[in-house]
Amino acid sequence: MVFKRLLGSLGVGGPAVDTVLDPGAVTPGGQLGGQVHLRGGGAEFTIEHITLELVARVEAEHAEGESEGTVVFHRHVVGGNFRLGAQERRSVPFSFPLPWETPVTELHGQSLGVVLGVRTELGIAGARDKGDLDPLAVRPLPAQEAVLEALGELGFGFKSADLELGHIGGSGQQLPFYQEIELVPAPRYTHRMNELEVTFLAGPAGVDVVLEADRRGGFLSSGDDALSLFTVGHQEAGRPDWATEVDGWIARLLDRHAAYEAAAAHHAYGQHHGYDAYDPHKGHADGYGSPHGHSGGHDGGHRSGPGVGTAIAAGAAGLAVGVVGGMVAAEVVDEVGDFFEGDDENEEG
Known part of the structure; x- marks a missing residue:
C-alpha cells in the first residue's frame, strides 16, 4: 500500500x-x-x-x-x-x-x-x-445502458464523450455540468445528420434522455440543431423493443423540426395548411414543446419536447463495436x- x-x-x-x-x-x-x-x-x-x-x-x-x-x-x-x-x-x-x-x-x-x-x-x-x-x-444505469445498446444496434458509432460546464434549460439538472456522448450517425441517417449527441439526466424515478442532432443542410437551407427530451422510468428498462423505440425517437426528433421548417416556408408564401408547426422558441401545439435549451456551453434558444416516456431492455448485441469501438485508448x-x-x-x- x-x-x-x-x-x-x-x-x-x-x-x-x-x-x-x-x-x-x-x-x-x-x-x-x-x-x-x-x-x-x-x-x-x-x-x-x-x-x-x-x-x-x-x-x-x-x-x-x-x-x-x-x-x-x-x-x-x-x-x-x-x-x-x-x-x-x-x-x-x-x-x-x-x-x-x-x-x-x-x-x-x-x-x-x-x-x-x-x-x-x-x-x-x-x-x-x-x-x-x-x-x-x-x-451506466440499466436504462442508460439500454439506450446506448439500442444506438449501437441501430448502427450509430462512438465518436467522443466529454463534460460541458453549463445547464440544460428547462430540465431538472442538478450538477453544474452535463455529459455529452457524441455518436457518428447510423448509415440510414447519414444524409440527414452529421452527428448525434446523447445526454443523460438521471434521477430517483428515471432518466431524461436528451437527443441533439446536428442536421445537415439542404439545397436551400443551412444545417441546424434539432433537440428533444425523452423520459425513461427505471422500472421500464426491461422492455424488449428498445431499438425500435429509440429509432422512433430519432425519427420524431428529425421529422418534427422538418415540419416546423416546412410550415415556416408556407407562411412565408402566405400558405397555411391547417396544422400547428413546431416552433423551437414557443413549443408545439400538440404538447411536445416544453422549453429546453443549453446554457453556459451552447447557444441559448434551443427547445425540445418531452417525448415518449418509455424504456427498453438492455442486452442487444454489438454495442462494444458500435458505440465504444471508436475510442482511441x-x-x-x-x-x-x-x-x-x-x-x-x-x-x-
Missing part, C-alpha cells in the same frame, strides 16, 4: 493518507464504498474531519474558445474528531450514494474518455490538506494521467 504524504501547511512530518475504493464500477445513485487508511506522522494530530470530494475534468465554452478545469461536484464527510498518534495506523470505512447525475465513465468495462476522481481532504488544526486522489469508475490514458497528476490551479468552484 502506497501512502500519500500530506505536505504544505503540515510539513514533512504530517500524517499520510491512502483512500481505497471498493473494487468495481458504481452506478449513478449507487453506493460508493471503501476505506480511508491513515498513518500518523512525527507527532500526534487531531483529525477534525475526513472529507471525500468527487471531482471531474470539465470543458467550458466562452468567447475566446474552450478551456478545461477541475470541478468539485459533491462533498461527503466520512469521519473526524479523533486523535491520530505518531506513526499510528487507522482505517475509516465509508459508504455514501453518488449523485444521480454522476457521468458515466465506462461501458462494458471500456473507457469513454470521461475522467472522474475521488479526492481525500483532511482537516487538521484548522488547516485543510488535499491528499489522496483516486480514479472513479461509473457504469492512448488518448484516454494521456487524459487520465494528466488529470491525476494534480491540477488544482485550474479548479472551478
Whole structure:
C-alpha cells in the first residue's frame, strides 16, 4: 500500500493518507464504498474531519474558445474528531450514494474518455490538506445502458464523450455540468445528420434522455440543431423493443423540426395548411414543446419536447463495436494521467 504524504501547511512530518475504493464500477445513485487508511506522522494530530470530494475534468465554452478545469461536484464527510498518534495506523470505512447525475465513465468495462476522481481532504488544526486522489469508475444505469445498446444496434458509432460546464434549460439538472456522448450517425441517417449527441439526466424515478442532432443542410437551407427530451422510468428498462423505440425517437426528433421548417416556408408564401408547426422558441401545439435549451456551453434558444416516456431492455448485441469501438485508448490514458497528476490551479468552484 502506497501512502500519500500530506505536505504544505503540515510539513514533512504530517500524517499520510491512502483512500481505497471498493473494487468495481458504481452506478449513478449507487453506493460508493471503501476505506480511508491513515498513518500518523512525527507527532500526534487531531483529525477534525475526513472529507471525500468527487471531482471531474470539465470543458467550458466562452468567447475566446474552450478551456478545461477541475470541478468539485459533491462533498461527503466520512469521519473526524479523533486523535491520530505518531506513526499510528487507522482505517475509516465509508459508504455514501453518488449523485444521480454522476457521468458515466465506462461501458462494458471500456473507457469513454470521461475522467472522474475521488479526492481525500483532511482537516487538521484548522488547516485543510488535499491528499489522496483516486480514479472513479461509473457504469451506466440499466436504462442508460439500454439506450446506448439500442444506438449501437441501430448502427450509430462512438465518436467522443466529454463534460460541458453549463445547464440544460428547462430540465431538472442538478450538477453544474452535463455529459455529452457524441455518436457518428447510423448509415440510414447519414444524409440527414452529421452527428448525434446523447445526454443523460438521471434521477430517483428515471432518466431524461436528451437527443441533439446536428442536421445537415439542404439545397436551400443551412444545417441546424434539432433537440428533444425523452423520459425513461427505471422500472421500464426491461422492455424488449428498445431499438425500435429509440429509432422512433430519432425519427420524431428529425421529422418534427422538418415540419416546423416546412410550415415556416408556407407562411412565408402566405400558405397555411391547417396544422400547428413546431416552433423551437414557443413549443408545439400538440404538447411536445416544453422549453429546453443549453446554457453556459451552447447557444441559448434551443427547445425540445418531452417525448415518449418509455424504456427498453438492455442486452442487444454489438454495442462494444458500435458505440465504444471508436475510442482511441492512448488518448484516454494521456487524459487520465494528466488529470491525476494534480491540477488544482485550474479548479472551478
